[in-house]
Amino acid sequence: MTENIIEVRDLVKHYPVTRGIVFKKTIGQVKAVDGVSFELKAGETLGVVGESGCGKSTLARVLMNLERPTSGQVLYKGQDISKLSGGALRRLRRQIQLVMQDPYTSLNPRMTVGDLIGEPFEIHPEVAPRGSRRGKVKELLDLVGLNPEHINRYPHQFSGGQRQRIGIARALALRPEIIVCDEPVSALDVSIQAQVMNLLEKLQAEFGLSYVFIAHDLSVVRHLSDRVAVMYLGKMVEIGTEDEIYERPTHPYTQALLSAVPVPDPTLRDNKAIIRLTGDVPSPVSPPSGCRFRTRCWKAQDVCAQEVPLLQIRRGSDHPSACHFAERREIVPTHEAA
Amino acid sequence: MSDPSTASIVSTPPATMPTEAGSGAPTNAGLPESAQKQQKPRGLLGDAWRDLRRKPLFWISAAFIVLFLLMAAFPSLFTSGDAVNGALSRSRVEPSAHAWFGYDVQGRDVYSRVIYGARASILVAVLSTLGTLFIGGAMGIIAGYRGGWVDALLSRIADIFFGLPFVLGSIVILTTFNGAGTDNGEWKIMGLVIMSLTVLSWPVTMRLMRSSVLATKEADYIVAARALGAGTGRIILKHLLPNCLAPLLVYGTIMVGSFIGAEATLSFLGIGLKTPVVSWGIMISEAQNYIRVSPFLLFFPAAFLVAAVLSFVMLGEAVREALDPKLR
Numbered sequence: 001m002t003e004n005i006i007e008v009r010d011l012v013k014h015y016p017v018t019r020g021i022v023f024k025k026t027i028g029q030v031k032a033v034d035g036v037s038f039e040l041k042a043g044e045t046l047g048v049v050g051e052s053g054c055g056k057s058t059l060a061r062v063l064m065n066l067e068r069p070t071s072g073q074v075l076y077k078g079q080d081i082s083k084l085s086g087g088a089l090r091r092l093r094r095q096i097q098l099v100m101q102d103p104y105t106s107l108n109p110r111m112t113v114g115d116l117i118g119e120p121f122e123i124h125p126e127v128a129p130r131g132s133r134r135g136k137v138k139e140l141l142d143l144v145g146l147n148p149e150h151i152n153r154y155p156h157q158f159s160g161g162q163r164q165r166i167g168i169a170r171a172l173a174l175r176p177e178i179i180v181c182d183e184p185v186s187a188l189d190v191s192i193q194a195q196v197m198n199l200l201e202k203l204q205a206e207f208g209l210s211y212v213f214i215a216h217d218l219s220v221v222r223h224l225s226d227r228v229a230v231m232y233l234g235k236m237v238e239i240g241t242e243d244e245i246y247e248r249p250t251h252p253y254t255q256a257l258l259s260a261v262p263v264p265d266p267t268l269r270d271n272k273a274i275i276r277l278t279g280d281v282p283s284p285v286s287p288p289s290g291c292r293f294r295t296r297c298w299k300a301q302d303v304c305a306q307e308v309p310l311l312q313i314r315r316g317s318d319h320p321s322a323c324h325f326a327e328r329r330e331i332v333p334t335h336e337a338a
Numbered sequence: 339m340s341d342p343s344t345a346s347i348v349s350t351p352p353a354t355m356p357t358e359a360g361s362g363a364p365t366n367a368g369l370p371e372s373a374q375k376q377q378k379p380r381g382l383l384g385d386a387w388r389d390l391r392r393k394p395l396f397w398i399s400a401a402f403i404v405l406f407l408l409m410a411a412f413p414s415l416f417t418s419g420d421a422v423n424g425a426l427s428r429s430r431v432e433p434s435a436h437a438w439f440g441y442d443v444q445g446r447d448v449y450s451r452v453i454y455g456a457r458a459s460i461l462v463a464v465l466s467t468l469g470t471l472f473i474g475g476a477m478g479i480i481a482g483y484r485g486g487w488v489d490a491l492l493s494r495i496a497d498i499f500f501g502l503p504f505v506l507g508s509i510v511i512l513t514t515f516n517g518a519g520t521d522n523g524e525w526k527i528m529g530l531v532i533m534s535l536t537v538l539s540w541p542v543t544m545r546l547m548r549s550s551v552l553a554t555k556e557a558d559y560i561v562a563a564r565a566l567g568a569g570t571g572r573i574i575l576k577h578l579l580p581n582c583l584a585p586l587l588v589y590g591t592i593m594v595g596s597f598i599g600a601e602a603t604l605s606f607l608g609i610g611l612k613t614p615v616v617s618w619g620i621m622i623s624e625a626q627n628y629i630r631v632s633p634f635l636l637f638f639p640a641a642f643l644v645a646a647v648l649s650f651v652m653l654g655e656a657v658r659e660a661l662d663p664k665l666r
Contacts, residue, residue, distance in 0.1 A: 064565050066565060089567070090567050093565070093566065093567035097565070098562065098565040100558050100561070101558075102558055105557055105558040105559065106558040106559055106561075106562050107559055108559040108576075108581070109581070109664065110382050110580040110581055110661075110662075110663060111382065111580075112385075119563070119566060119576075120566050123566050123568050123569075123572065124567065152385075154663040154664075156663065156664050167562075170566075
């Protein structure tokens with residue numbers, strides 16, 4: 001459990017903003033991901049939370065090697081994945097798989113379920129000999145809780161939850177070590193969310209998978225994750241174990257985020273301190289100097305505008321936090337019974 | 339999904355099932371007998387074919403098309419008359435039991451001329467359509483998928499051809515290669531006509547294809563395929579093409595009809611096919627001088643032309659519906 005299967009070091013992904021049609025001029029950079037470091041251990045689930053536009057999905061795309069990082073490295077077992085090509089890249093693809101957010105658009109509407117889940121075997125023919133593939137697809141369907149008899153159906157004949165199961169089966173086909181889940185349940189009904197999350201948990205126990213679980217729903221992340229990272233405007237502001245983040249948050253942004261979680265118990269509601277943030281998320285094209293959160297932070301002082309707070313363990317806390325004034329604060333009794 | 343259809347699928351004898359056609363689905367050849375009895379793997383084309391077989395519209399249009407193709411290939415099966423030589427004494431004789439469709443101005447049998455005319459008309463229309471779809475489709479996919487300067491270059495080339503007025507463009511091409519005084523054979527003229535039609539119409543199909551590729555290529559399932567490690571060829575052939583083909587197919591069937599008409603226009607201008615070659619277009623353009631005294635001269639070739647165009651359009655419609663699983 002101690003082996004780092006993925007290490008991300010100072011990952012930066014900027015998208016150029018251009019103007020002009022023929023003579024393109026770069027007039028700025030969208031700093032989608034700006035200096036993110038973390039590691040993922042074998043068999044663990046790392047939750048990544050943050051509001052829309054904070055760079056979660058870009059992080060997923062870079063992890064999947066669908067985008068090349070502007071700088072920084074993603075190391076899979078010590079290998080820099082953005083430098084791989086050809087056969088090495090194909091072998092890497094077998095180890096890292098993706099489950100996408102929208103089950104309605106992530107499946108080709110003109111392929112049967114058998115073709116969809118069988119496609120990984122066609123791309124990587126060395127995994128399964130031709131004759132056995134159909135059987136394997138049926139096994140996978142059974143594994144994710146779908147009827148193997150439905151192998152000849154088309155995606156539109158399934159519900160959202162079932163389609164997401166098809167997506168998960170496709171990701172599992174090559175028996176990967178890591179699955180990057182990019183908001184896998186946010187497009188589903190609440191009741192279906194629980195089913196899909198339980199399925200993901202079951203599969204993790206069965207195959208020893210590592211998950212990078214991206215979501216904006218805090219309770220979903222808490223349910224699955226061993227460790228949680230909080231992102232704000234392309235930076236990681238706090239990272240720690242599930243308890244450290246949910247029970248003892250030290251970064252003001254995390255505290256504000258947690259205070260927004262609804263409390264199911266009405267008797268506890270009055271005890272809850274709601275922190276209302278003012279203003280909007282600044283543009284990632286020109287983020288604030290120093291601490292990115294300072295424009296909305298109630299603790300902000302001059303030092304926040306001058307010095308970028310590093311993600312490090314601060315006094316009086318047990319996990320890294322990127323705030324000059326990190327301190328514990330009793331937020332919410334969001335305690336989960338489980 | 340209604341279960342009766344599933345039941346009928348299972349009871350279909352496997353020998354007639356054109357499964358896994360072109361879809362690369364795993365074959366059952368190497369499997370033991372017990373596995374064979376289970377549901378056969380099916381692909382998009384296999385399912386489309388199964389769906390087509392249930393449609394009367396498909397069978398009607400297919401029967402007409404087969405009839406026209408037979409007419410084009412073996413005109414002597416349908417008539418023993420002479421399509422080229424006539425007797426002026428029979429000029430514009432009305433239809434009778436002896437000559438069902440009557441005789442034209444030159445005293446030639448209209449029935450045999452309609453039969454013999456199918457070949458040139460259908461050949462020109464179908465081949466130009468195929469050429470247009472192929473060139474335009476390929477250019478559209480390349481331009482849409484690659485984007486950037488490739489897209490800019492191909493789109494500007496298409497704009498140049500698009501800017502040429504159709505009639506003017508074909509007049510230029512055909513008078514250059516097939517002007518007065520040239521003595522080209524029947525096949526060479528047909529080739530020239532096909533070429534000029536194709537060269538002047540591919541930009542439309544290219545734009546159609548390019549726009550649907552642009553709309554599709556950012557789709558999540560393309561990203562998912564890339565994440566699986568699929569190469570460019572697989573993404574284009576298995577993901578882009580099946581999802582972008584529908585508008586092209588519909589346009590193609592309409593194009594068959596308009597090309598038959600375009601061929602007639604060129605013949606009328608005297609730069610396309612010429613007598614003694616027989617085509618519906620030539621017959622229509624000859625007949626329009628006599629439309630008030632002998633309307634049957636126009637009616638019969640026009641009726642055949644409309645029937646042929648309609649069958650192609652209906653066939654295209656049926657195929658398009660069959661290829662879209664959501665419409666099943």
